[in-house]
Amino acid sequence: MSFHILYPKPLPPRDNQSLPNENGFTATEIASLRNGWRHFKRRFGYHSKQIFMKFYQEHEQMLEKFRNRMGKFNMQQLHRHPQELLQVYGNLIEQGLDNMTYMHVLMTAISQRHRMFGVTGYEIKLQTDHITLYILALLEKIISPTFVSGLEKLRRLINAYHCEDACDELLEESSNEALHN
Numbered sequence: 001m002s003f004h005i006l007y008p009k010p011l012p013p014r015d016n017q018s019l020p021n022e023n024g025f026t027a028t029e030i031a032s033l034r035n036g037w038r039h040f041k042r043r044f045g046y047h048s049k050q051i052f053m054k055f056y057q058e059h060e061q062m063l064e065k066f067r068n069r070m071g072k073f074n075m076q077q078l079h080r081h082p083q084e085l086l087q088v089y090g091n092l093i094e095q096g097l098d099n100m101t102y103m104h105v106l107m108t109a110i111s112q113r114h115r116m117f118g119v120t121g122y123e124i125k126l127q128t129d130h131i132t133l134y135i136l137a138l139l140e141k142i143i144s145p146t147f148v149s150g151l152e153k154l155r156r157l158i159n160a161y162h163c164e165d166a167c168d169e170l171l172e173e174s175s176n177e178a179l180h181n
């Protein structure tokens, strides 16, 4: 004689793929961002130049942040920045999304440097908006809604590290929002 357990019913297996991690990203968002990033990286130098040119054409006044005390442009910094900036995206996507400590150490150092140079949270927001739109247009044909939501969370996260007031609350809000998405 065989017995079938009718009650309690076994719980369905837990779907960890759709649960956000401590940084607010789901496993599918991380996989999707990494996949998209591989395409971006193939022409990294080209894309970083495009992003730089278009951004400073629209927001020429931001070049002022790269002047030294003598009022001259620090050409080295200016030249380096487009690649450094996108390398941050690369580092976060490849190593930071599932590593809270790495993400926090990297972003804290960068936001401190920006504060030293008087770069505001609003200016960072303009830049992250610009990058998000560029990446979405570039990968338009191959991206999924998961990629879009992952990229949006990344944008919010970078912005949150640069907010001037109530940073802790905003950071918390950003990861709470991520948790509820």
Ligand code: HEM
Binding pocket: 062, 063, 065, 066, 077, 078, 080, 081, 084, 085, 086, 088, 089, 109, 110, 113, 114, 117, 119, 123, 124, 127, 128, 131, 158
């Ligand atoms: C997505 C947004 C941005 C990211 C990820 C980013 C990333 C970086 C990184 C990695 C550094 C070098 C930090 C270091 O060496 O310690 C840096 C420095 C700097 N960034 Fe940004 N940046 C962003 C947006 C901006 C914007 C919008 C401006 C100006 C309006 C700006 C101005 C500067 C300046 C003046 C420095 C210091 C110069 C230097 O260290 O070379 N950044 N940024």
